[in-house]
Structures are given as structure tokens and as C-alpha cells.
Amino acid sequence: MKKKLAVQDLQLGMYVSELDRHWLETSFLFQGFEIVSDEQIEELKKFCKHVYIDTDPRQDGAMKPRPVVHAPRPEIANEDRPKRKIEFKEVLDRFTPGHRRPPRYQDSSVLEEEISHAKAIVTETRQTVYTIMDDVRLGHSIDTTSAKKVVADMVDSVIRNPDALMCLNQLKHKDEYTALHSLRVCVLALAFGRHLDLTNEELNLLGMGALLHDIGKMKVPLDIINKPGRLTEQEFELMKSHVPRGVEILEQTHGIPSQAIDVARFHHERYAGAGYAMGMKGENIGLFGSIGAIVDCYDAITSDRSYHVGMSAHDALKKMYSWRGKDFQPLLVEQFIQCMGIYPIGSVVEFNNGSIGVVISVNRLRRLKPKVALVLTPDKTPFSPVKIVDLMHQDGAGQELEIRKVLPPGEHGVIPTKYIPLGA
Numbered sequence: 001m002k003k004k005l006a007v008q009d010l011q012l013g014m015y016v017s018e019l020d021r022h023w024l025e026t027s028f029l030f031q032g033f034e035i036v037s038d039e040q041i042e043e044l045k046k047f048c049k050h051v052y053i054d055t056d057p058r059q060d061g062a063m064k065p066r067p068v069v070h071a072p073r074p075e076i077a078n079e080d081r082p083k084r085k086i087e088f089k090e091v092l093d094r095f096t097p098g099h100r101r102p103p104r105y106q107d108s109s110v111l112e113e114e115i116s117h118a119k120a121i122v123t124e125t126r127q128t129v130y131t132i133m134d135d136v137r138l139g140h141s142i143d144t145t146s147a148k149k150v151v152a153d154m155v156d157s158v159i160r161n162p163d164a165l166m167c168l169n170q171l172k173h174k175d176e177y178t179a180l181h182s183l184r185v186c187v188l189a190l191a192f193g194r195h196l197d198l199t200n201e202e203l204n205l206l207g208m209g210a211l212l213h214d215i216g217k218m219k220v221p222l223d224i225i226n227k228p229g230r231l232t233e234q235e236f237e238l239m240k241s242h243v244p245r246g247v248e249i250l251e252q253t254h255g256i257p258s259q260a261i262d263v264a265r266f267h268h269e270r271y272a273g274a275g276y277a278m279g280m281k282g283e284n285i286g287l288f289g290s291i292g293a294i295v296d297c298y299d300a301i302t303s304d305r306s307y308h309v310g311m312s313a314h315d316a317l318k319k320m321y322s323w324r325g326k327d328f329q330p331l332l333v334e335q336f337i338q339c340m341g342i343y344p345i346g347s348v349v350e351f352n353n354g355s356i357g358v359v360i361s362v363n364r365l366r367r368l369k370p371k372v373a374l375v376l377t378p379d380k381t382p383f384s385p386v387k388i389v390d391l392m393h394q395d396g397a398g399q400e401l402e403i404r405k406v407l408p409p410g411e412h413g414v415i416p417t418k419y420i421p422l423g424a
Contacts, residue, residue, distance in 0.1 A: 002052040007045045010035060010053075016044070018052035039366065088283045088290075091196050092331050104197045109160045111167070111361045111371070118157050118164035122183065125150040129179045129211065136218040136249060144255040151207040154190055155200065162191040163345060163361045167420045170346040172303055172310075178217055178225065181299055186210040188295035189263070195339035196291075206288055208256065209263030213292055216246025216264070228306035243268055243277040259288055267292035270327045283329065290329050294320070294336050297327070313344035314406040342367050346416040348407040353399050354378035356412055358419045363392050368403070373419045380412055386419060 002017055010016075014035050035041060044051060128146050135142060157165055165187045173180060189210035193203045217225055220242050224235050231239060246264045250256050266280060266289025273281030275293070285293070298320065303310045311319070317337050324330040341362040343349060349357050349372065356376035363369045369392040374383050394400055409416055 002054060004050055005053050006050050007041070007048050010041045010044065010051070012036065012038070012041075015054040016051050017054040019044075020048050020050050036365065039368075043368065088287050088329070088332075091198075091287060092335075094197055095331065095335055104199075105159055105194055107161045107364070111161060111163050114157060114161045114164035115167065117160075118168055121150065121153045121157055122165070122168050125154065125183055125186075125211075126179065129182055132212070132215070133179060133218055136215055142212070142215070142249070142253045142256075144253060147208060147211060148204070148255070151186065151204055151211055154186060155203045155207055158187070158190040158194050158203070159200070162194055166191055166345045167360060170417050170420050172417070177303065177305065178214060181303070182211055182214055184299045185213060185292070185295050188299060189291055192291055192295060192336055192339050196335065205257055205260045206263065206291065209260035209288060210292060210295065212246070212250060212256070212260075213264045213267050213296065214242065214246065215249055216242035216244070219245045219249075226306070230307070240268070240276050262286050262288040263292035265289060267296045269293060271329050272326045274326075285329075287332075290332055294328055294333055298336070298340075310409075312347065312406065312409055313340065314347055315408075317344070341370070343370050343403060343406065346409075346420060348409055348411055348414050348416055349403045350405050350407055352402045352404050354380075355401070356380070356407070356414055357389070358414065358416045360388070360420045366392055375414055375419055376412055 005014075012035055016033055016035060033040075128143075128150050132142050132147065154165060169184045169187050172184075186207050190203055190207050193206045198206065220238055224231065224238055227235065243264065247261060250261045250264055266278075266285045269275040269278065269280045269285045269289060270293070271282060271285070271290075273279055280289075283290075298316055301311055301319065302313055302316045317340060320328065320333055321337060324333045343359045343362070345359055345362060347359040349359060351357065355374055355378050357372035357374045359370045360373050361371035363371070369390075371388065371390045371392075374387040374389055376382060389401060391401060391403075407414075
């Protein structure tokens with residue numbers, strides 16, 4: 001049950017279920033969040049006159065502020081052992097009023113500590129992906145032991161702090177697209193799965209499927225894979241064949257569970273039924289397939305290819321939001337936007353004093369306060385050395401920095417990948 005409330009009457013612990021305007025007109029990540037700080041109330045006052053609060057129907061419609069809970073969720077014995085296939089509803093219910101609970105995971109390492117581990121993991125994973133791709137091209141079997149090992153390492157890193165691998169995900173080379181795309185999709189899927197509160201076991205299944213989701217492309221001619229222009233109808237049919245070919249390869253590979261294969265099977269399906277290869281629609285696509293579709297699309301549209309320039313993360317998220325209900329399950333894509341943040345890692349941003357920075361780490365509690373690398377002064381001369389600022393913990397000297405707007409990559413000559421990951 002919802003109740004309209006003036007913003008000046010908001011209190012800590014209340015659950016905001018809807019704003020009085022479109023979320024893209026504000027700095028908030030869609031409607032549906034708990035007020036855990038005075039800063040959030042002040043931010044709401046900047047944009048809204050009133051909001052809608054989720055109320056407790058047991059109190060005859062009276063407002064009942066939700067307590068702000070910070071204690072970790074108690075573990076349930078053997079909950080990581082998947083006895084059944086995880087379904088949409090049980091995951092998405094975690095993000096609806098009345099079902100919210102403290103998150104399963106809390107960051108246990110800082111970016112500066114985790115980045116060295118992440119670099120080693122990426123190096124090993126890249127080599128593993130190249131080996132698997134070569135083996136499949138030659139008709140050899142997939143080394144599932146190596147694949148499971150690197151996925152488990154990525155899961156452990158993402159659980160400790162997803163920002164390190166997400167930073168490294170920004171390092172893209174269009175001439176290595178297929179291999180690095182598989183790695184990046186795996187990282188994105190794991191970060192999203194962590195956000196969705198999936199168990200360690202579920203994350204490993206999701207990660208295995210994401211890493212191998214495009215393995216069928218090894219059976220598609222390279223001149224089609226790398227064609228710089230638009231594919232002909234016949235060429236596109238060959239390209240689409242990578243899905244059933246990949247599924248066949250994975251089904252014939254010992255040790256890859258069906259849930260993992262769902263990522264490969266369904267990552268080109270679309271919510272309204274316009275995708276391929278099976279024309280599935282709605283929640284019949286399944287959770288893992290739907291996650292695969294979202295992260296595969298996000299990486300594709302933010303990557304430079306021979307035939308298009310990738311869009312900024314900020315623009316990509318807005319575009320994907322506009323596709324909800326048509327291409328993606330609405331609440332799931334909204335949660336992906338929540339996961340990525342208002343200012344995703346790699347975003348080029350301009351501050352209230354005119355200086356320019358690059359987002360290198362997100363703040364999962366205060367999403368307006370990421371950690372940034374200041375790269376240009378207000379008069380657009382380079383900082384030397386580059387200055388790292390945590391917007392959540394500024395020293396109080398001089399004007400407090402606030403992000404004013406997101407800029408396109410390359411604006412003022414700022415190339416995000418030059419600055420992330422710093423200190424690695």
C-alpha cells in the first residue's frame with residue numbers, strides 16, 4: 001500500500017516506492033529504495049515535492065518507517081547447495097517492498113588491495129579463454145577444470161570487492177573482441193549476480209555459463225565474425241547459428257550443468273519474443289538466460305567495434321532502460337542499473353568547480369559519492385599527478401566537489417582507460 005508524502009516529512013528508515021517524476025530526471029536509480037541517510041532526504045528535496053511511501057497495511061494505512069538494518073543476514077545451513085533451479089520470482093521478490101533484507105555480501109577488501117589479485121585473475125582467464133577457443137576450433141574438448149578454476153577465482157574476487165574486476169573490464173581492444181567480450185560478460189554477470197544476492201554456488205554456475213556463452217562463434221567463419229559492415233541476411237543466419245552450435249558443444253562437454261548452459265542458450269532471446277534462436281519470451285527465458293542477455297547487450301553496445309563506436313556506460317543504461325518490457329524483464333534491467341550505479345566505473349564526469357574526473361570505484365550505499373580520479377583542473381589543464389578523491393570522504397578544504405554531469409568518453413581528450421585501474 002502506498003501513501004503520498006511531502007518530502008519535508010520524510011524520515012530515516014522509510015521506503016520510497018515512487019517519485020513524483022521520472023527517475024531519469026533525478027539523481028536516483030529508479031523508484032524503490034530505503035532512506036538510510038539524511039543526505040538522501042536532502043537530495044530528494046532538490047528534485048521532488050512529494051514521493052510515495054510504502055506503508056504497512058496492518059496499521060490501517062498509517063506510515064511505519066522501516067528500520068534501517070545493518071546486521072549481516074544469518075546464514076542458513078547448506079543454503080549454497082542448489083537443490084533446484086533458482087527462479088525469477090524468488091530473486092526479484094528480494095527487491096520488492098515487504099521482502100527486502102540485508103544483503104548477503106559486504107565488501108571485505110578495498111579497491112587498492114583487490115586490484116593486484118584481479119589483474120592476476122584476468123591474465124590467467126584471458127589465457128584460459130584463448131586456449132578454450134583454440135581447442136574448440138580444432139574440435140578438441142573444453143578444459144572444464146581450468147574454466148571452473150578461473151571462474152571460482154573471479155567469484156571470490158567479486159565477492160570481496162567487485163570494483164577491481166569492473167575496473168579492469170574497461171580495458172577493451174576491438175581486435176580481441178570475442179575473447180575479451182567473453183571475459184567481460186563473465187565479470188558483469190558475476191557483479192550483477194552478487195547484487196542479486198545469488199549464492200556462491202549459483203555465482204559459479206552463472207560465471208561458467210557467461211564465460212562460455214559465445215563458444216559457438218568458434219564454429220562461425222571468421223570473415224563473418226569480423227566483417228566491418230552490415231551482415232547480409234544469409235550471413236546473419238550463419239551468425240545466429242553460434243547459439244545452437246554453442247549449446248551443442250556445451251551439452252557434449254562433461255561437467256557443465258544445464259543452468260550454466262542456459263546463459264549460452266538464451267542470451268539472444270528477448271522479453272517480448274523477438275530474439276533468437278528459439279523465440280522464447282517473458283520469464284520462460286529464465287533467470288540465467290535473462291542475466292546473460294542483459295550483460296551481453298551492455299558490453300556489446302559500450303564496446304568499440306569496426307562498424308560502430310561504443311556508447312558511454314551512462315547512455316547505455318538509459319538506452320537499456322527504454323528497452324525494458326520489450327527486450328528485457330523490466331525489474332531485472334532496473335536492478336542491473338542499480339548494480340552499475342548512477343555513475344558506472346569508467347564514467348567521465350564534470351564537477352561543480354569545472355574540473356574533470358573519471359569514476360574508478362562506486363559507493364554501494366551512497367551512489368552519488370563514488371571514488372574518482374581527478375584528471376583535469378577547472379581550466380582543463382592536466383592534474384600532475386592525477387589526484388584520487390573519495391567524494392564520500394572529502395577533507396573539507398575548499399569547495400566540496402559534487403558531480404554536475406556525465407560527459408562522453410573522449411571529451412576534453414580524456415580517455416577513461418588511461419586512468420583505470422590506477423595503482424594497479
